[in-house]
Amino acid sequence: MTDSAPPKRLACIPCTKAKRKCSKQTPACHRCTDKQIVCRYPxxxxxxxxxxxxxxxxxxSVVPAPSDRNPLPTPPSQIGESQELEQQQQQIHAANTELTRAVAPASADALQNPWFLSxxxxxxxxxxxxxxxxxxxxxxxxxxxxxxxxxxxxxxxxxxxxxxxxxxxxxxxxxxxxxxxxxxxxxxxxxxxxxxxxxxxxxxxxxxxxxxxxxxxxxxxxxxxxxxxxxxxxxxxxxxxxxxxxxxxxxxxxxxxxxxxxxxxxxxxxxxxxxxxxxxxxxxxxxxxxxxxxxxxxxxxxxxxxxxxxxxxxxxxxxxxxxxxxxxxxxxxxxxxxxxxxxxxxxxxxxxxxxxxxxxxxxxxxxxxxxxxxxxxxxxxxxxxxxxxxxxxxxxxxxxxxxxxxxxxxxxxxxxxx
Structure with missing residues (x-):
């Protein structure tokens, strides 16, 4: 277990649900360790x-991403919470728009590009x-x-x-x-x-x-x-x-x-x-x-x-x-x-x-x-x-x-x- 938490790490999910302060340590925070529960972070x-x-x-269609994109998970410390929330809402809006066609009779290309594999x-x-x-x-x-x-x-x-x-x-x-x-x-x-x-x-x-x-x-x-x-x-x-x-x-x-x-x-x-x-x-x-x-x-x-x-x-x-x-x-x-x-x-x-x-x-x-x-x-x-x-x-x-x-x-x- 590390002695200090990464900067700007979000509180773990159990502490968030319980509305308790989280030490934000990995692999488990102090509270989850004491209570012997599974500690997991967003x-x-x-x-x-x-x-x-x-x-x-x-x-x-598949388009190669920019060469400077980091393929590894982006740490929460590199993305502000407000910016991350905005990105999530944009993705969800796009998903709902794309899947609108699923509430009507399926089109001819339903087998080639089904909604559930998007x-x-x-x-x-x-x-x-x-x-x-x-x-x-x-x-x-x-x-x-x-x-x-x-x-x-x-x-x-x-x-x-x-x-x-x-x-x-x-x-x-x-x-x-x-x-x-x-x-x-x-x-x-x-x-x-x-x-x-x-x-x-x-x-x-x-x-x-x-x-x-x-x-x-x-x-x-x-x-x-x-x-x-x-x-x-x-x-x-x-x-x-x-x-x-x-x-x-x-x-x-x-x-x-x-x-x-x-x-x-x-x-x-x-x-x-x-x-x-x-x-x-x-x-x-x-x-x-x-x-x-x-x-x-x-x-x-x-x-x-x-x-x-x-x-x-x-x-x-x-x-x-x-x-x-x-x-x-x-x-x-x-x-x-x-x-x-x-x-x-x-x-x-x-x-x-x-x-x-x-x-x-x-x-x-x-x-x-x-x-x-x-x-x-x-x-x-x-x-x-x-x-x-x-x-x-x-x-x-x-x-x-x-x-x-x-x-x-x-x-x-x-x-x-x-």
Whole structure:
């Protein structure tokens, strides 16, 4: 641990959330070290050695960046907070402009340049700036969302899929982390009063093994690049499943143990999002599609065919839904515990009816090209209320709308006639 902090380093995220003074040391500040929690700092932006130019028809071209550009992350001390915020807002505005075409029937070039493989689609919109505002949920919405999480987990072990785990995602390669989570969840749903404590101890051991096998020093940007997006996705989904089980089981020990890893899940979800975003950006550097020995590696790029684009969407959307489910689960639990939670910001995800449940790439493409709406930023639900019907979006979107706007507003939307 260093004796002094770099100049102008921003306070770590746990200290910012707790509104406490941060010593700003790395790899962990004094407060996080004393409380034995994961210390993480706002990630610096990584500038790729190229620029992406989007034409009006949606085509993308790569232009070499100026030779004096530094390809390494820019330290916060070199960019003023106001300037950085302005840059973030400009990027988000550009992303929203570019993605406007996603709320109408897809154009002919949708397979060549899909919105979900645009680097701009991986921005996070913080409406109030870099420090998230507080959000509140109604009691009915909290109860509904927790119930939906539990229904989704049971659906996964009985049907092989749920609204944030696609049936095709791990069809070729099933990571050990996900295998352990599946068997643990199966044991949990078949437990009896006599075996309940044993099952919870098994889950506790699986969680400890999952967390301990990761490098505890990889809490910053180094941790993002040390794993590929598929590994990030597998471990985040596994920890999320354990978290849902233990936070809402009702067992005091299980809930207390789960609380210890809330920051870890938040960290892993953040690193998952950053890793996927960097993967998409790096794929744009080389527009010539090359074969990869690992089938998962091809799922963040497309050669323009329906099958390849469908696979890219499945992986991209799995990242988006896992990230959103993880952040909403944390927010719901914190609201139950303290009455409010920090808003994690808005991300773009697919919401069009029929997309997630499509069994083939051609069925998916049919919905993708004919849907009134295909994607939405999760903080812009009012757009859905005013422009589409509830039947135009899927189950996952319904859950996010209910937890964000309440059951009453959702039911009123369902009964409205467009």
């Amino acid at each position: 990630a610096p932006r990584i500038a790729p050695p190229y620029d992406l130019v989007f034409s009006q028809d949606g085509a993308v 680097p701009l689609s991986w921005t996070i919109d913080h409406k109030t700036g870099p420090i998230p505002s507080q959000i509140y949920f109604s009691d009915e919405a909290l109860t509904y969302f927790i119930g939906q999480l539990q229904v989704w987990l049971k659906q996964w072990i009985t049907e092989g899929h749920c609204p944030f785990i696609h049936p095709q995602l791990w069809r070729i390669h099933l990571p050990e982390n996900v295998q352990d989570a599946f068997t643990s969840l199966s044991a949990y749903h078949s437990k009896t009063p006599a075996t309940e404590k044993m099952v919870l101890r098994i889950i506790e051991t699986r969680v400890n093994n999952l967390v301990n096998e990761q490098n505890p020093t990889d809490v910053g940007d180094f941790g993002v690049v040390m794993l590929d997006p598929a590994c990030h996705l597998a471990r985040t989904q596994a920890l999320l499943i354990y978290k849902i089980i233990r936070l809402f089981d009702g067992d005091i020990r299980a809930r207390a143990q789960a609380e210890k890893n809330i920051d870890t899940l938040s960290l892993w979800a953040r690193q998952l999002w950053q890793s996927a975003g960097l993967g998409v950006a790096s794929n744009h550097k080389d527009l010539v599609n090359k074969p990869h020995p690992n089938p998962v590696d091809t799922q963040l790029r497309t050669d323009g065919s329906p099958s390849c684009t469908w696979q890219a969407w499945i992986f991209s959307e799995s990242v988006r839904r896992t990230y959103l489910t993880a952040t909403l689960t944390e927010a719901v639990y914190l609201t139950l515990k303290q009455g409010f939670a920090p808003c994690p910001g808005g991300i773009i995800f697919s919401c069009g009816a029929g997309l997630w449940d499509a069994p083939t790439p051609f069925t998916w493409l049919k919905h993708y090209q004919s849907n009134i709406v295909n994607s939405i930023r999760c903080v812009e639900g009012e757009h859905l209320f005013s422009h589409v019907k509830a039947s135009d979006v899927d189950e996952f979107c319904h859950a996010t709308m209910i937890v964000s706007y309440g059951l009453e507003r959702f039911e009123r939307w369902c009964n409205e006639k467009m």
